[in-house]
Amino acid sequence: MNFSNQEYKNANKFSVSKTLRIFTVLICLVCLTAFTTKTDAGGYKLGDVATDFSLINIDGKMVSLSDYKTVKGFVVIFTCNTCPYAVAYEDRIVDLDKKYASKGYPVIAIMPNDTYIKPGDNMQAMQARAKAKGFTFPYLMDDGQKIYPQYGATKTPHVYILEKTTKGNIVKYIGAIDDNYQDAAAVKTKYAENAIDALLAGKEIAQKTTRAIGCSIKVK
Amino acid sequence: MKRILLVLILLCFACNTNDELKVYNYDGIAPLINKTDDKVHVVNFWATWCAPCVKELPYFEKINKVYKAKGVELLLVSLDFPREYETKLKPFLKEKQLKSEVVCLNDVGQNRWIPAIDTTWSGAIPATIIYKVGKRKFYEKSFTYEELEKEVQQFLK
Numbered sequence: 001m002n003f004s005n006q007e008y009k010n011a012n013k014f015s016v017s018k019t020l021r022i023f024t025v026l027i028c029l030v031c032l033t034a035f036t037t038k039t040d041a042g043g044y045k046l047g048d049v050a051t052d053f054s055l056i057n058i059d060g061k062m063v064s065l066s067d068y069k070t071v072k073g074f075v076v077i078f079t080c081n082t083c084p085y086a087v088a089y090e091d092r093i094v095d096l097d098k099k100y101a102s103k104g105y106p107v108i109a110i111m112p113n114d115t116y117i118k119p120g121d122n123m124q125a126m127q128a129r130a131k132a133k134g135f136t137f138p139y140l141m142d143d144g145q146k147i148y149p150q151y152g153a154t155k156t157p158h159v160y161i162l163e164k165t166t167k168g169n170i171v172k173y174i175g176a177i178d179d180n181y182q183d184a185a186a187v188k189t190k191y192a193e194n195a196i197d198a199l200l201a202g203k204e205i206a207q208k209t210t211r212a213i214g215c216s217i218k219v220k
Numbered sequence: 221m222k223r224i225l226l227v228l229i230l231l232c233f234a235c236n237t238n239d240e241l242k243v244y245n246y247d248g249i250a251p252l253i254n255k256t257d258d259k260v261h262v263v264n265f266w267a268t269w270c271a272p273c274v275k276e277l278p279y280f281e282k283i284n285k286v287y288k289a290k291g292v293e294l295l296l297v298s299l300d301f302p303r304e305y306e307t308k309l310k311p312f313l314k315e316k317q318l319k320s321e322v323v324c325l326n327d328v329g330q331n332r333w334i335p336a337i338d339t340t341w342s343g344a345i346p347a348t349i350i351y352k353v354g355k356r357k358f359y360e361k362s363f364t365y366e367e368l369e370k371e372v373q374q375f376l377k
Binding site: 083084088118154155158175176179180181182183186191207210211212213214215216217218 | 299341344360
């Protein structure tokens, strides 16, 4: 944590001899690795097997990934009613499901917030939003907040694309839906779509992780 | 190129009056969050729509008040949506009368600038950087005043 990019650059700038420079780089690498291990302890990395779950849907029924017998994978999206970033993506999430559910990659939306902190994310509010926006996919509540920490979701929206294999559901993509939260019409790269297209074509995903601003997941 | 830069700088000064917002892209923000003076800098990424951010703003304001004379400089970087600058951000700033400097970051290239700001940042806000020359820490979390003060004091040692 003490060795951010900037410090790394500073360290490089001020070190005189080459040996010193190599030594600094090594130390930085060790620190970065140590830190990465620490942050990833609570979440999935690419290639990990994602846990299944049994979470309550807005229709009162429980939903698990294992309910889906014929799919090729899943687009698991941690999202909510109350985050402006998540709201900005609602229509695009519906579009994703419409485009890819029939191709074997349905959207599974999970609301991870504590509803005591965010009453606007409670079950009634989730039902109302899903109806208003015409959600074509399950909108599940992470009741007890046990699932999002296992995935390592930190914010809404936060996307995990999973590929269904004989070993389980493998994490293939983590990150954002696309590269423009402000304007769907101005999007240049559709990260999530590109990842699913690559999976469907049996190709390597070009960008496996991306980052975007989002609202921190609310806990008591 | 230099001329364009000069015009841009002048424009920035020009908009630096009254309740005009200072809006930057990442390249414009970068020098503001990598200063090499002898101060301790506290940079907080927030937005009016982010409830935990709004909750902790008074703590940053208090740090500004208590530690300004001791060489601590605050910068509040708003990530509000540009379409809400007039309707939400400006009224908020007017109401709260923040003493710390507020700038806006408007840059959709988040996949570039989030890791550039810190490799460990997942993108959730609130997020905070505390730095001085030779030392820098990044926090993707909310603070209480006591926690924030403790961190700032670590940098003043």
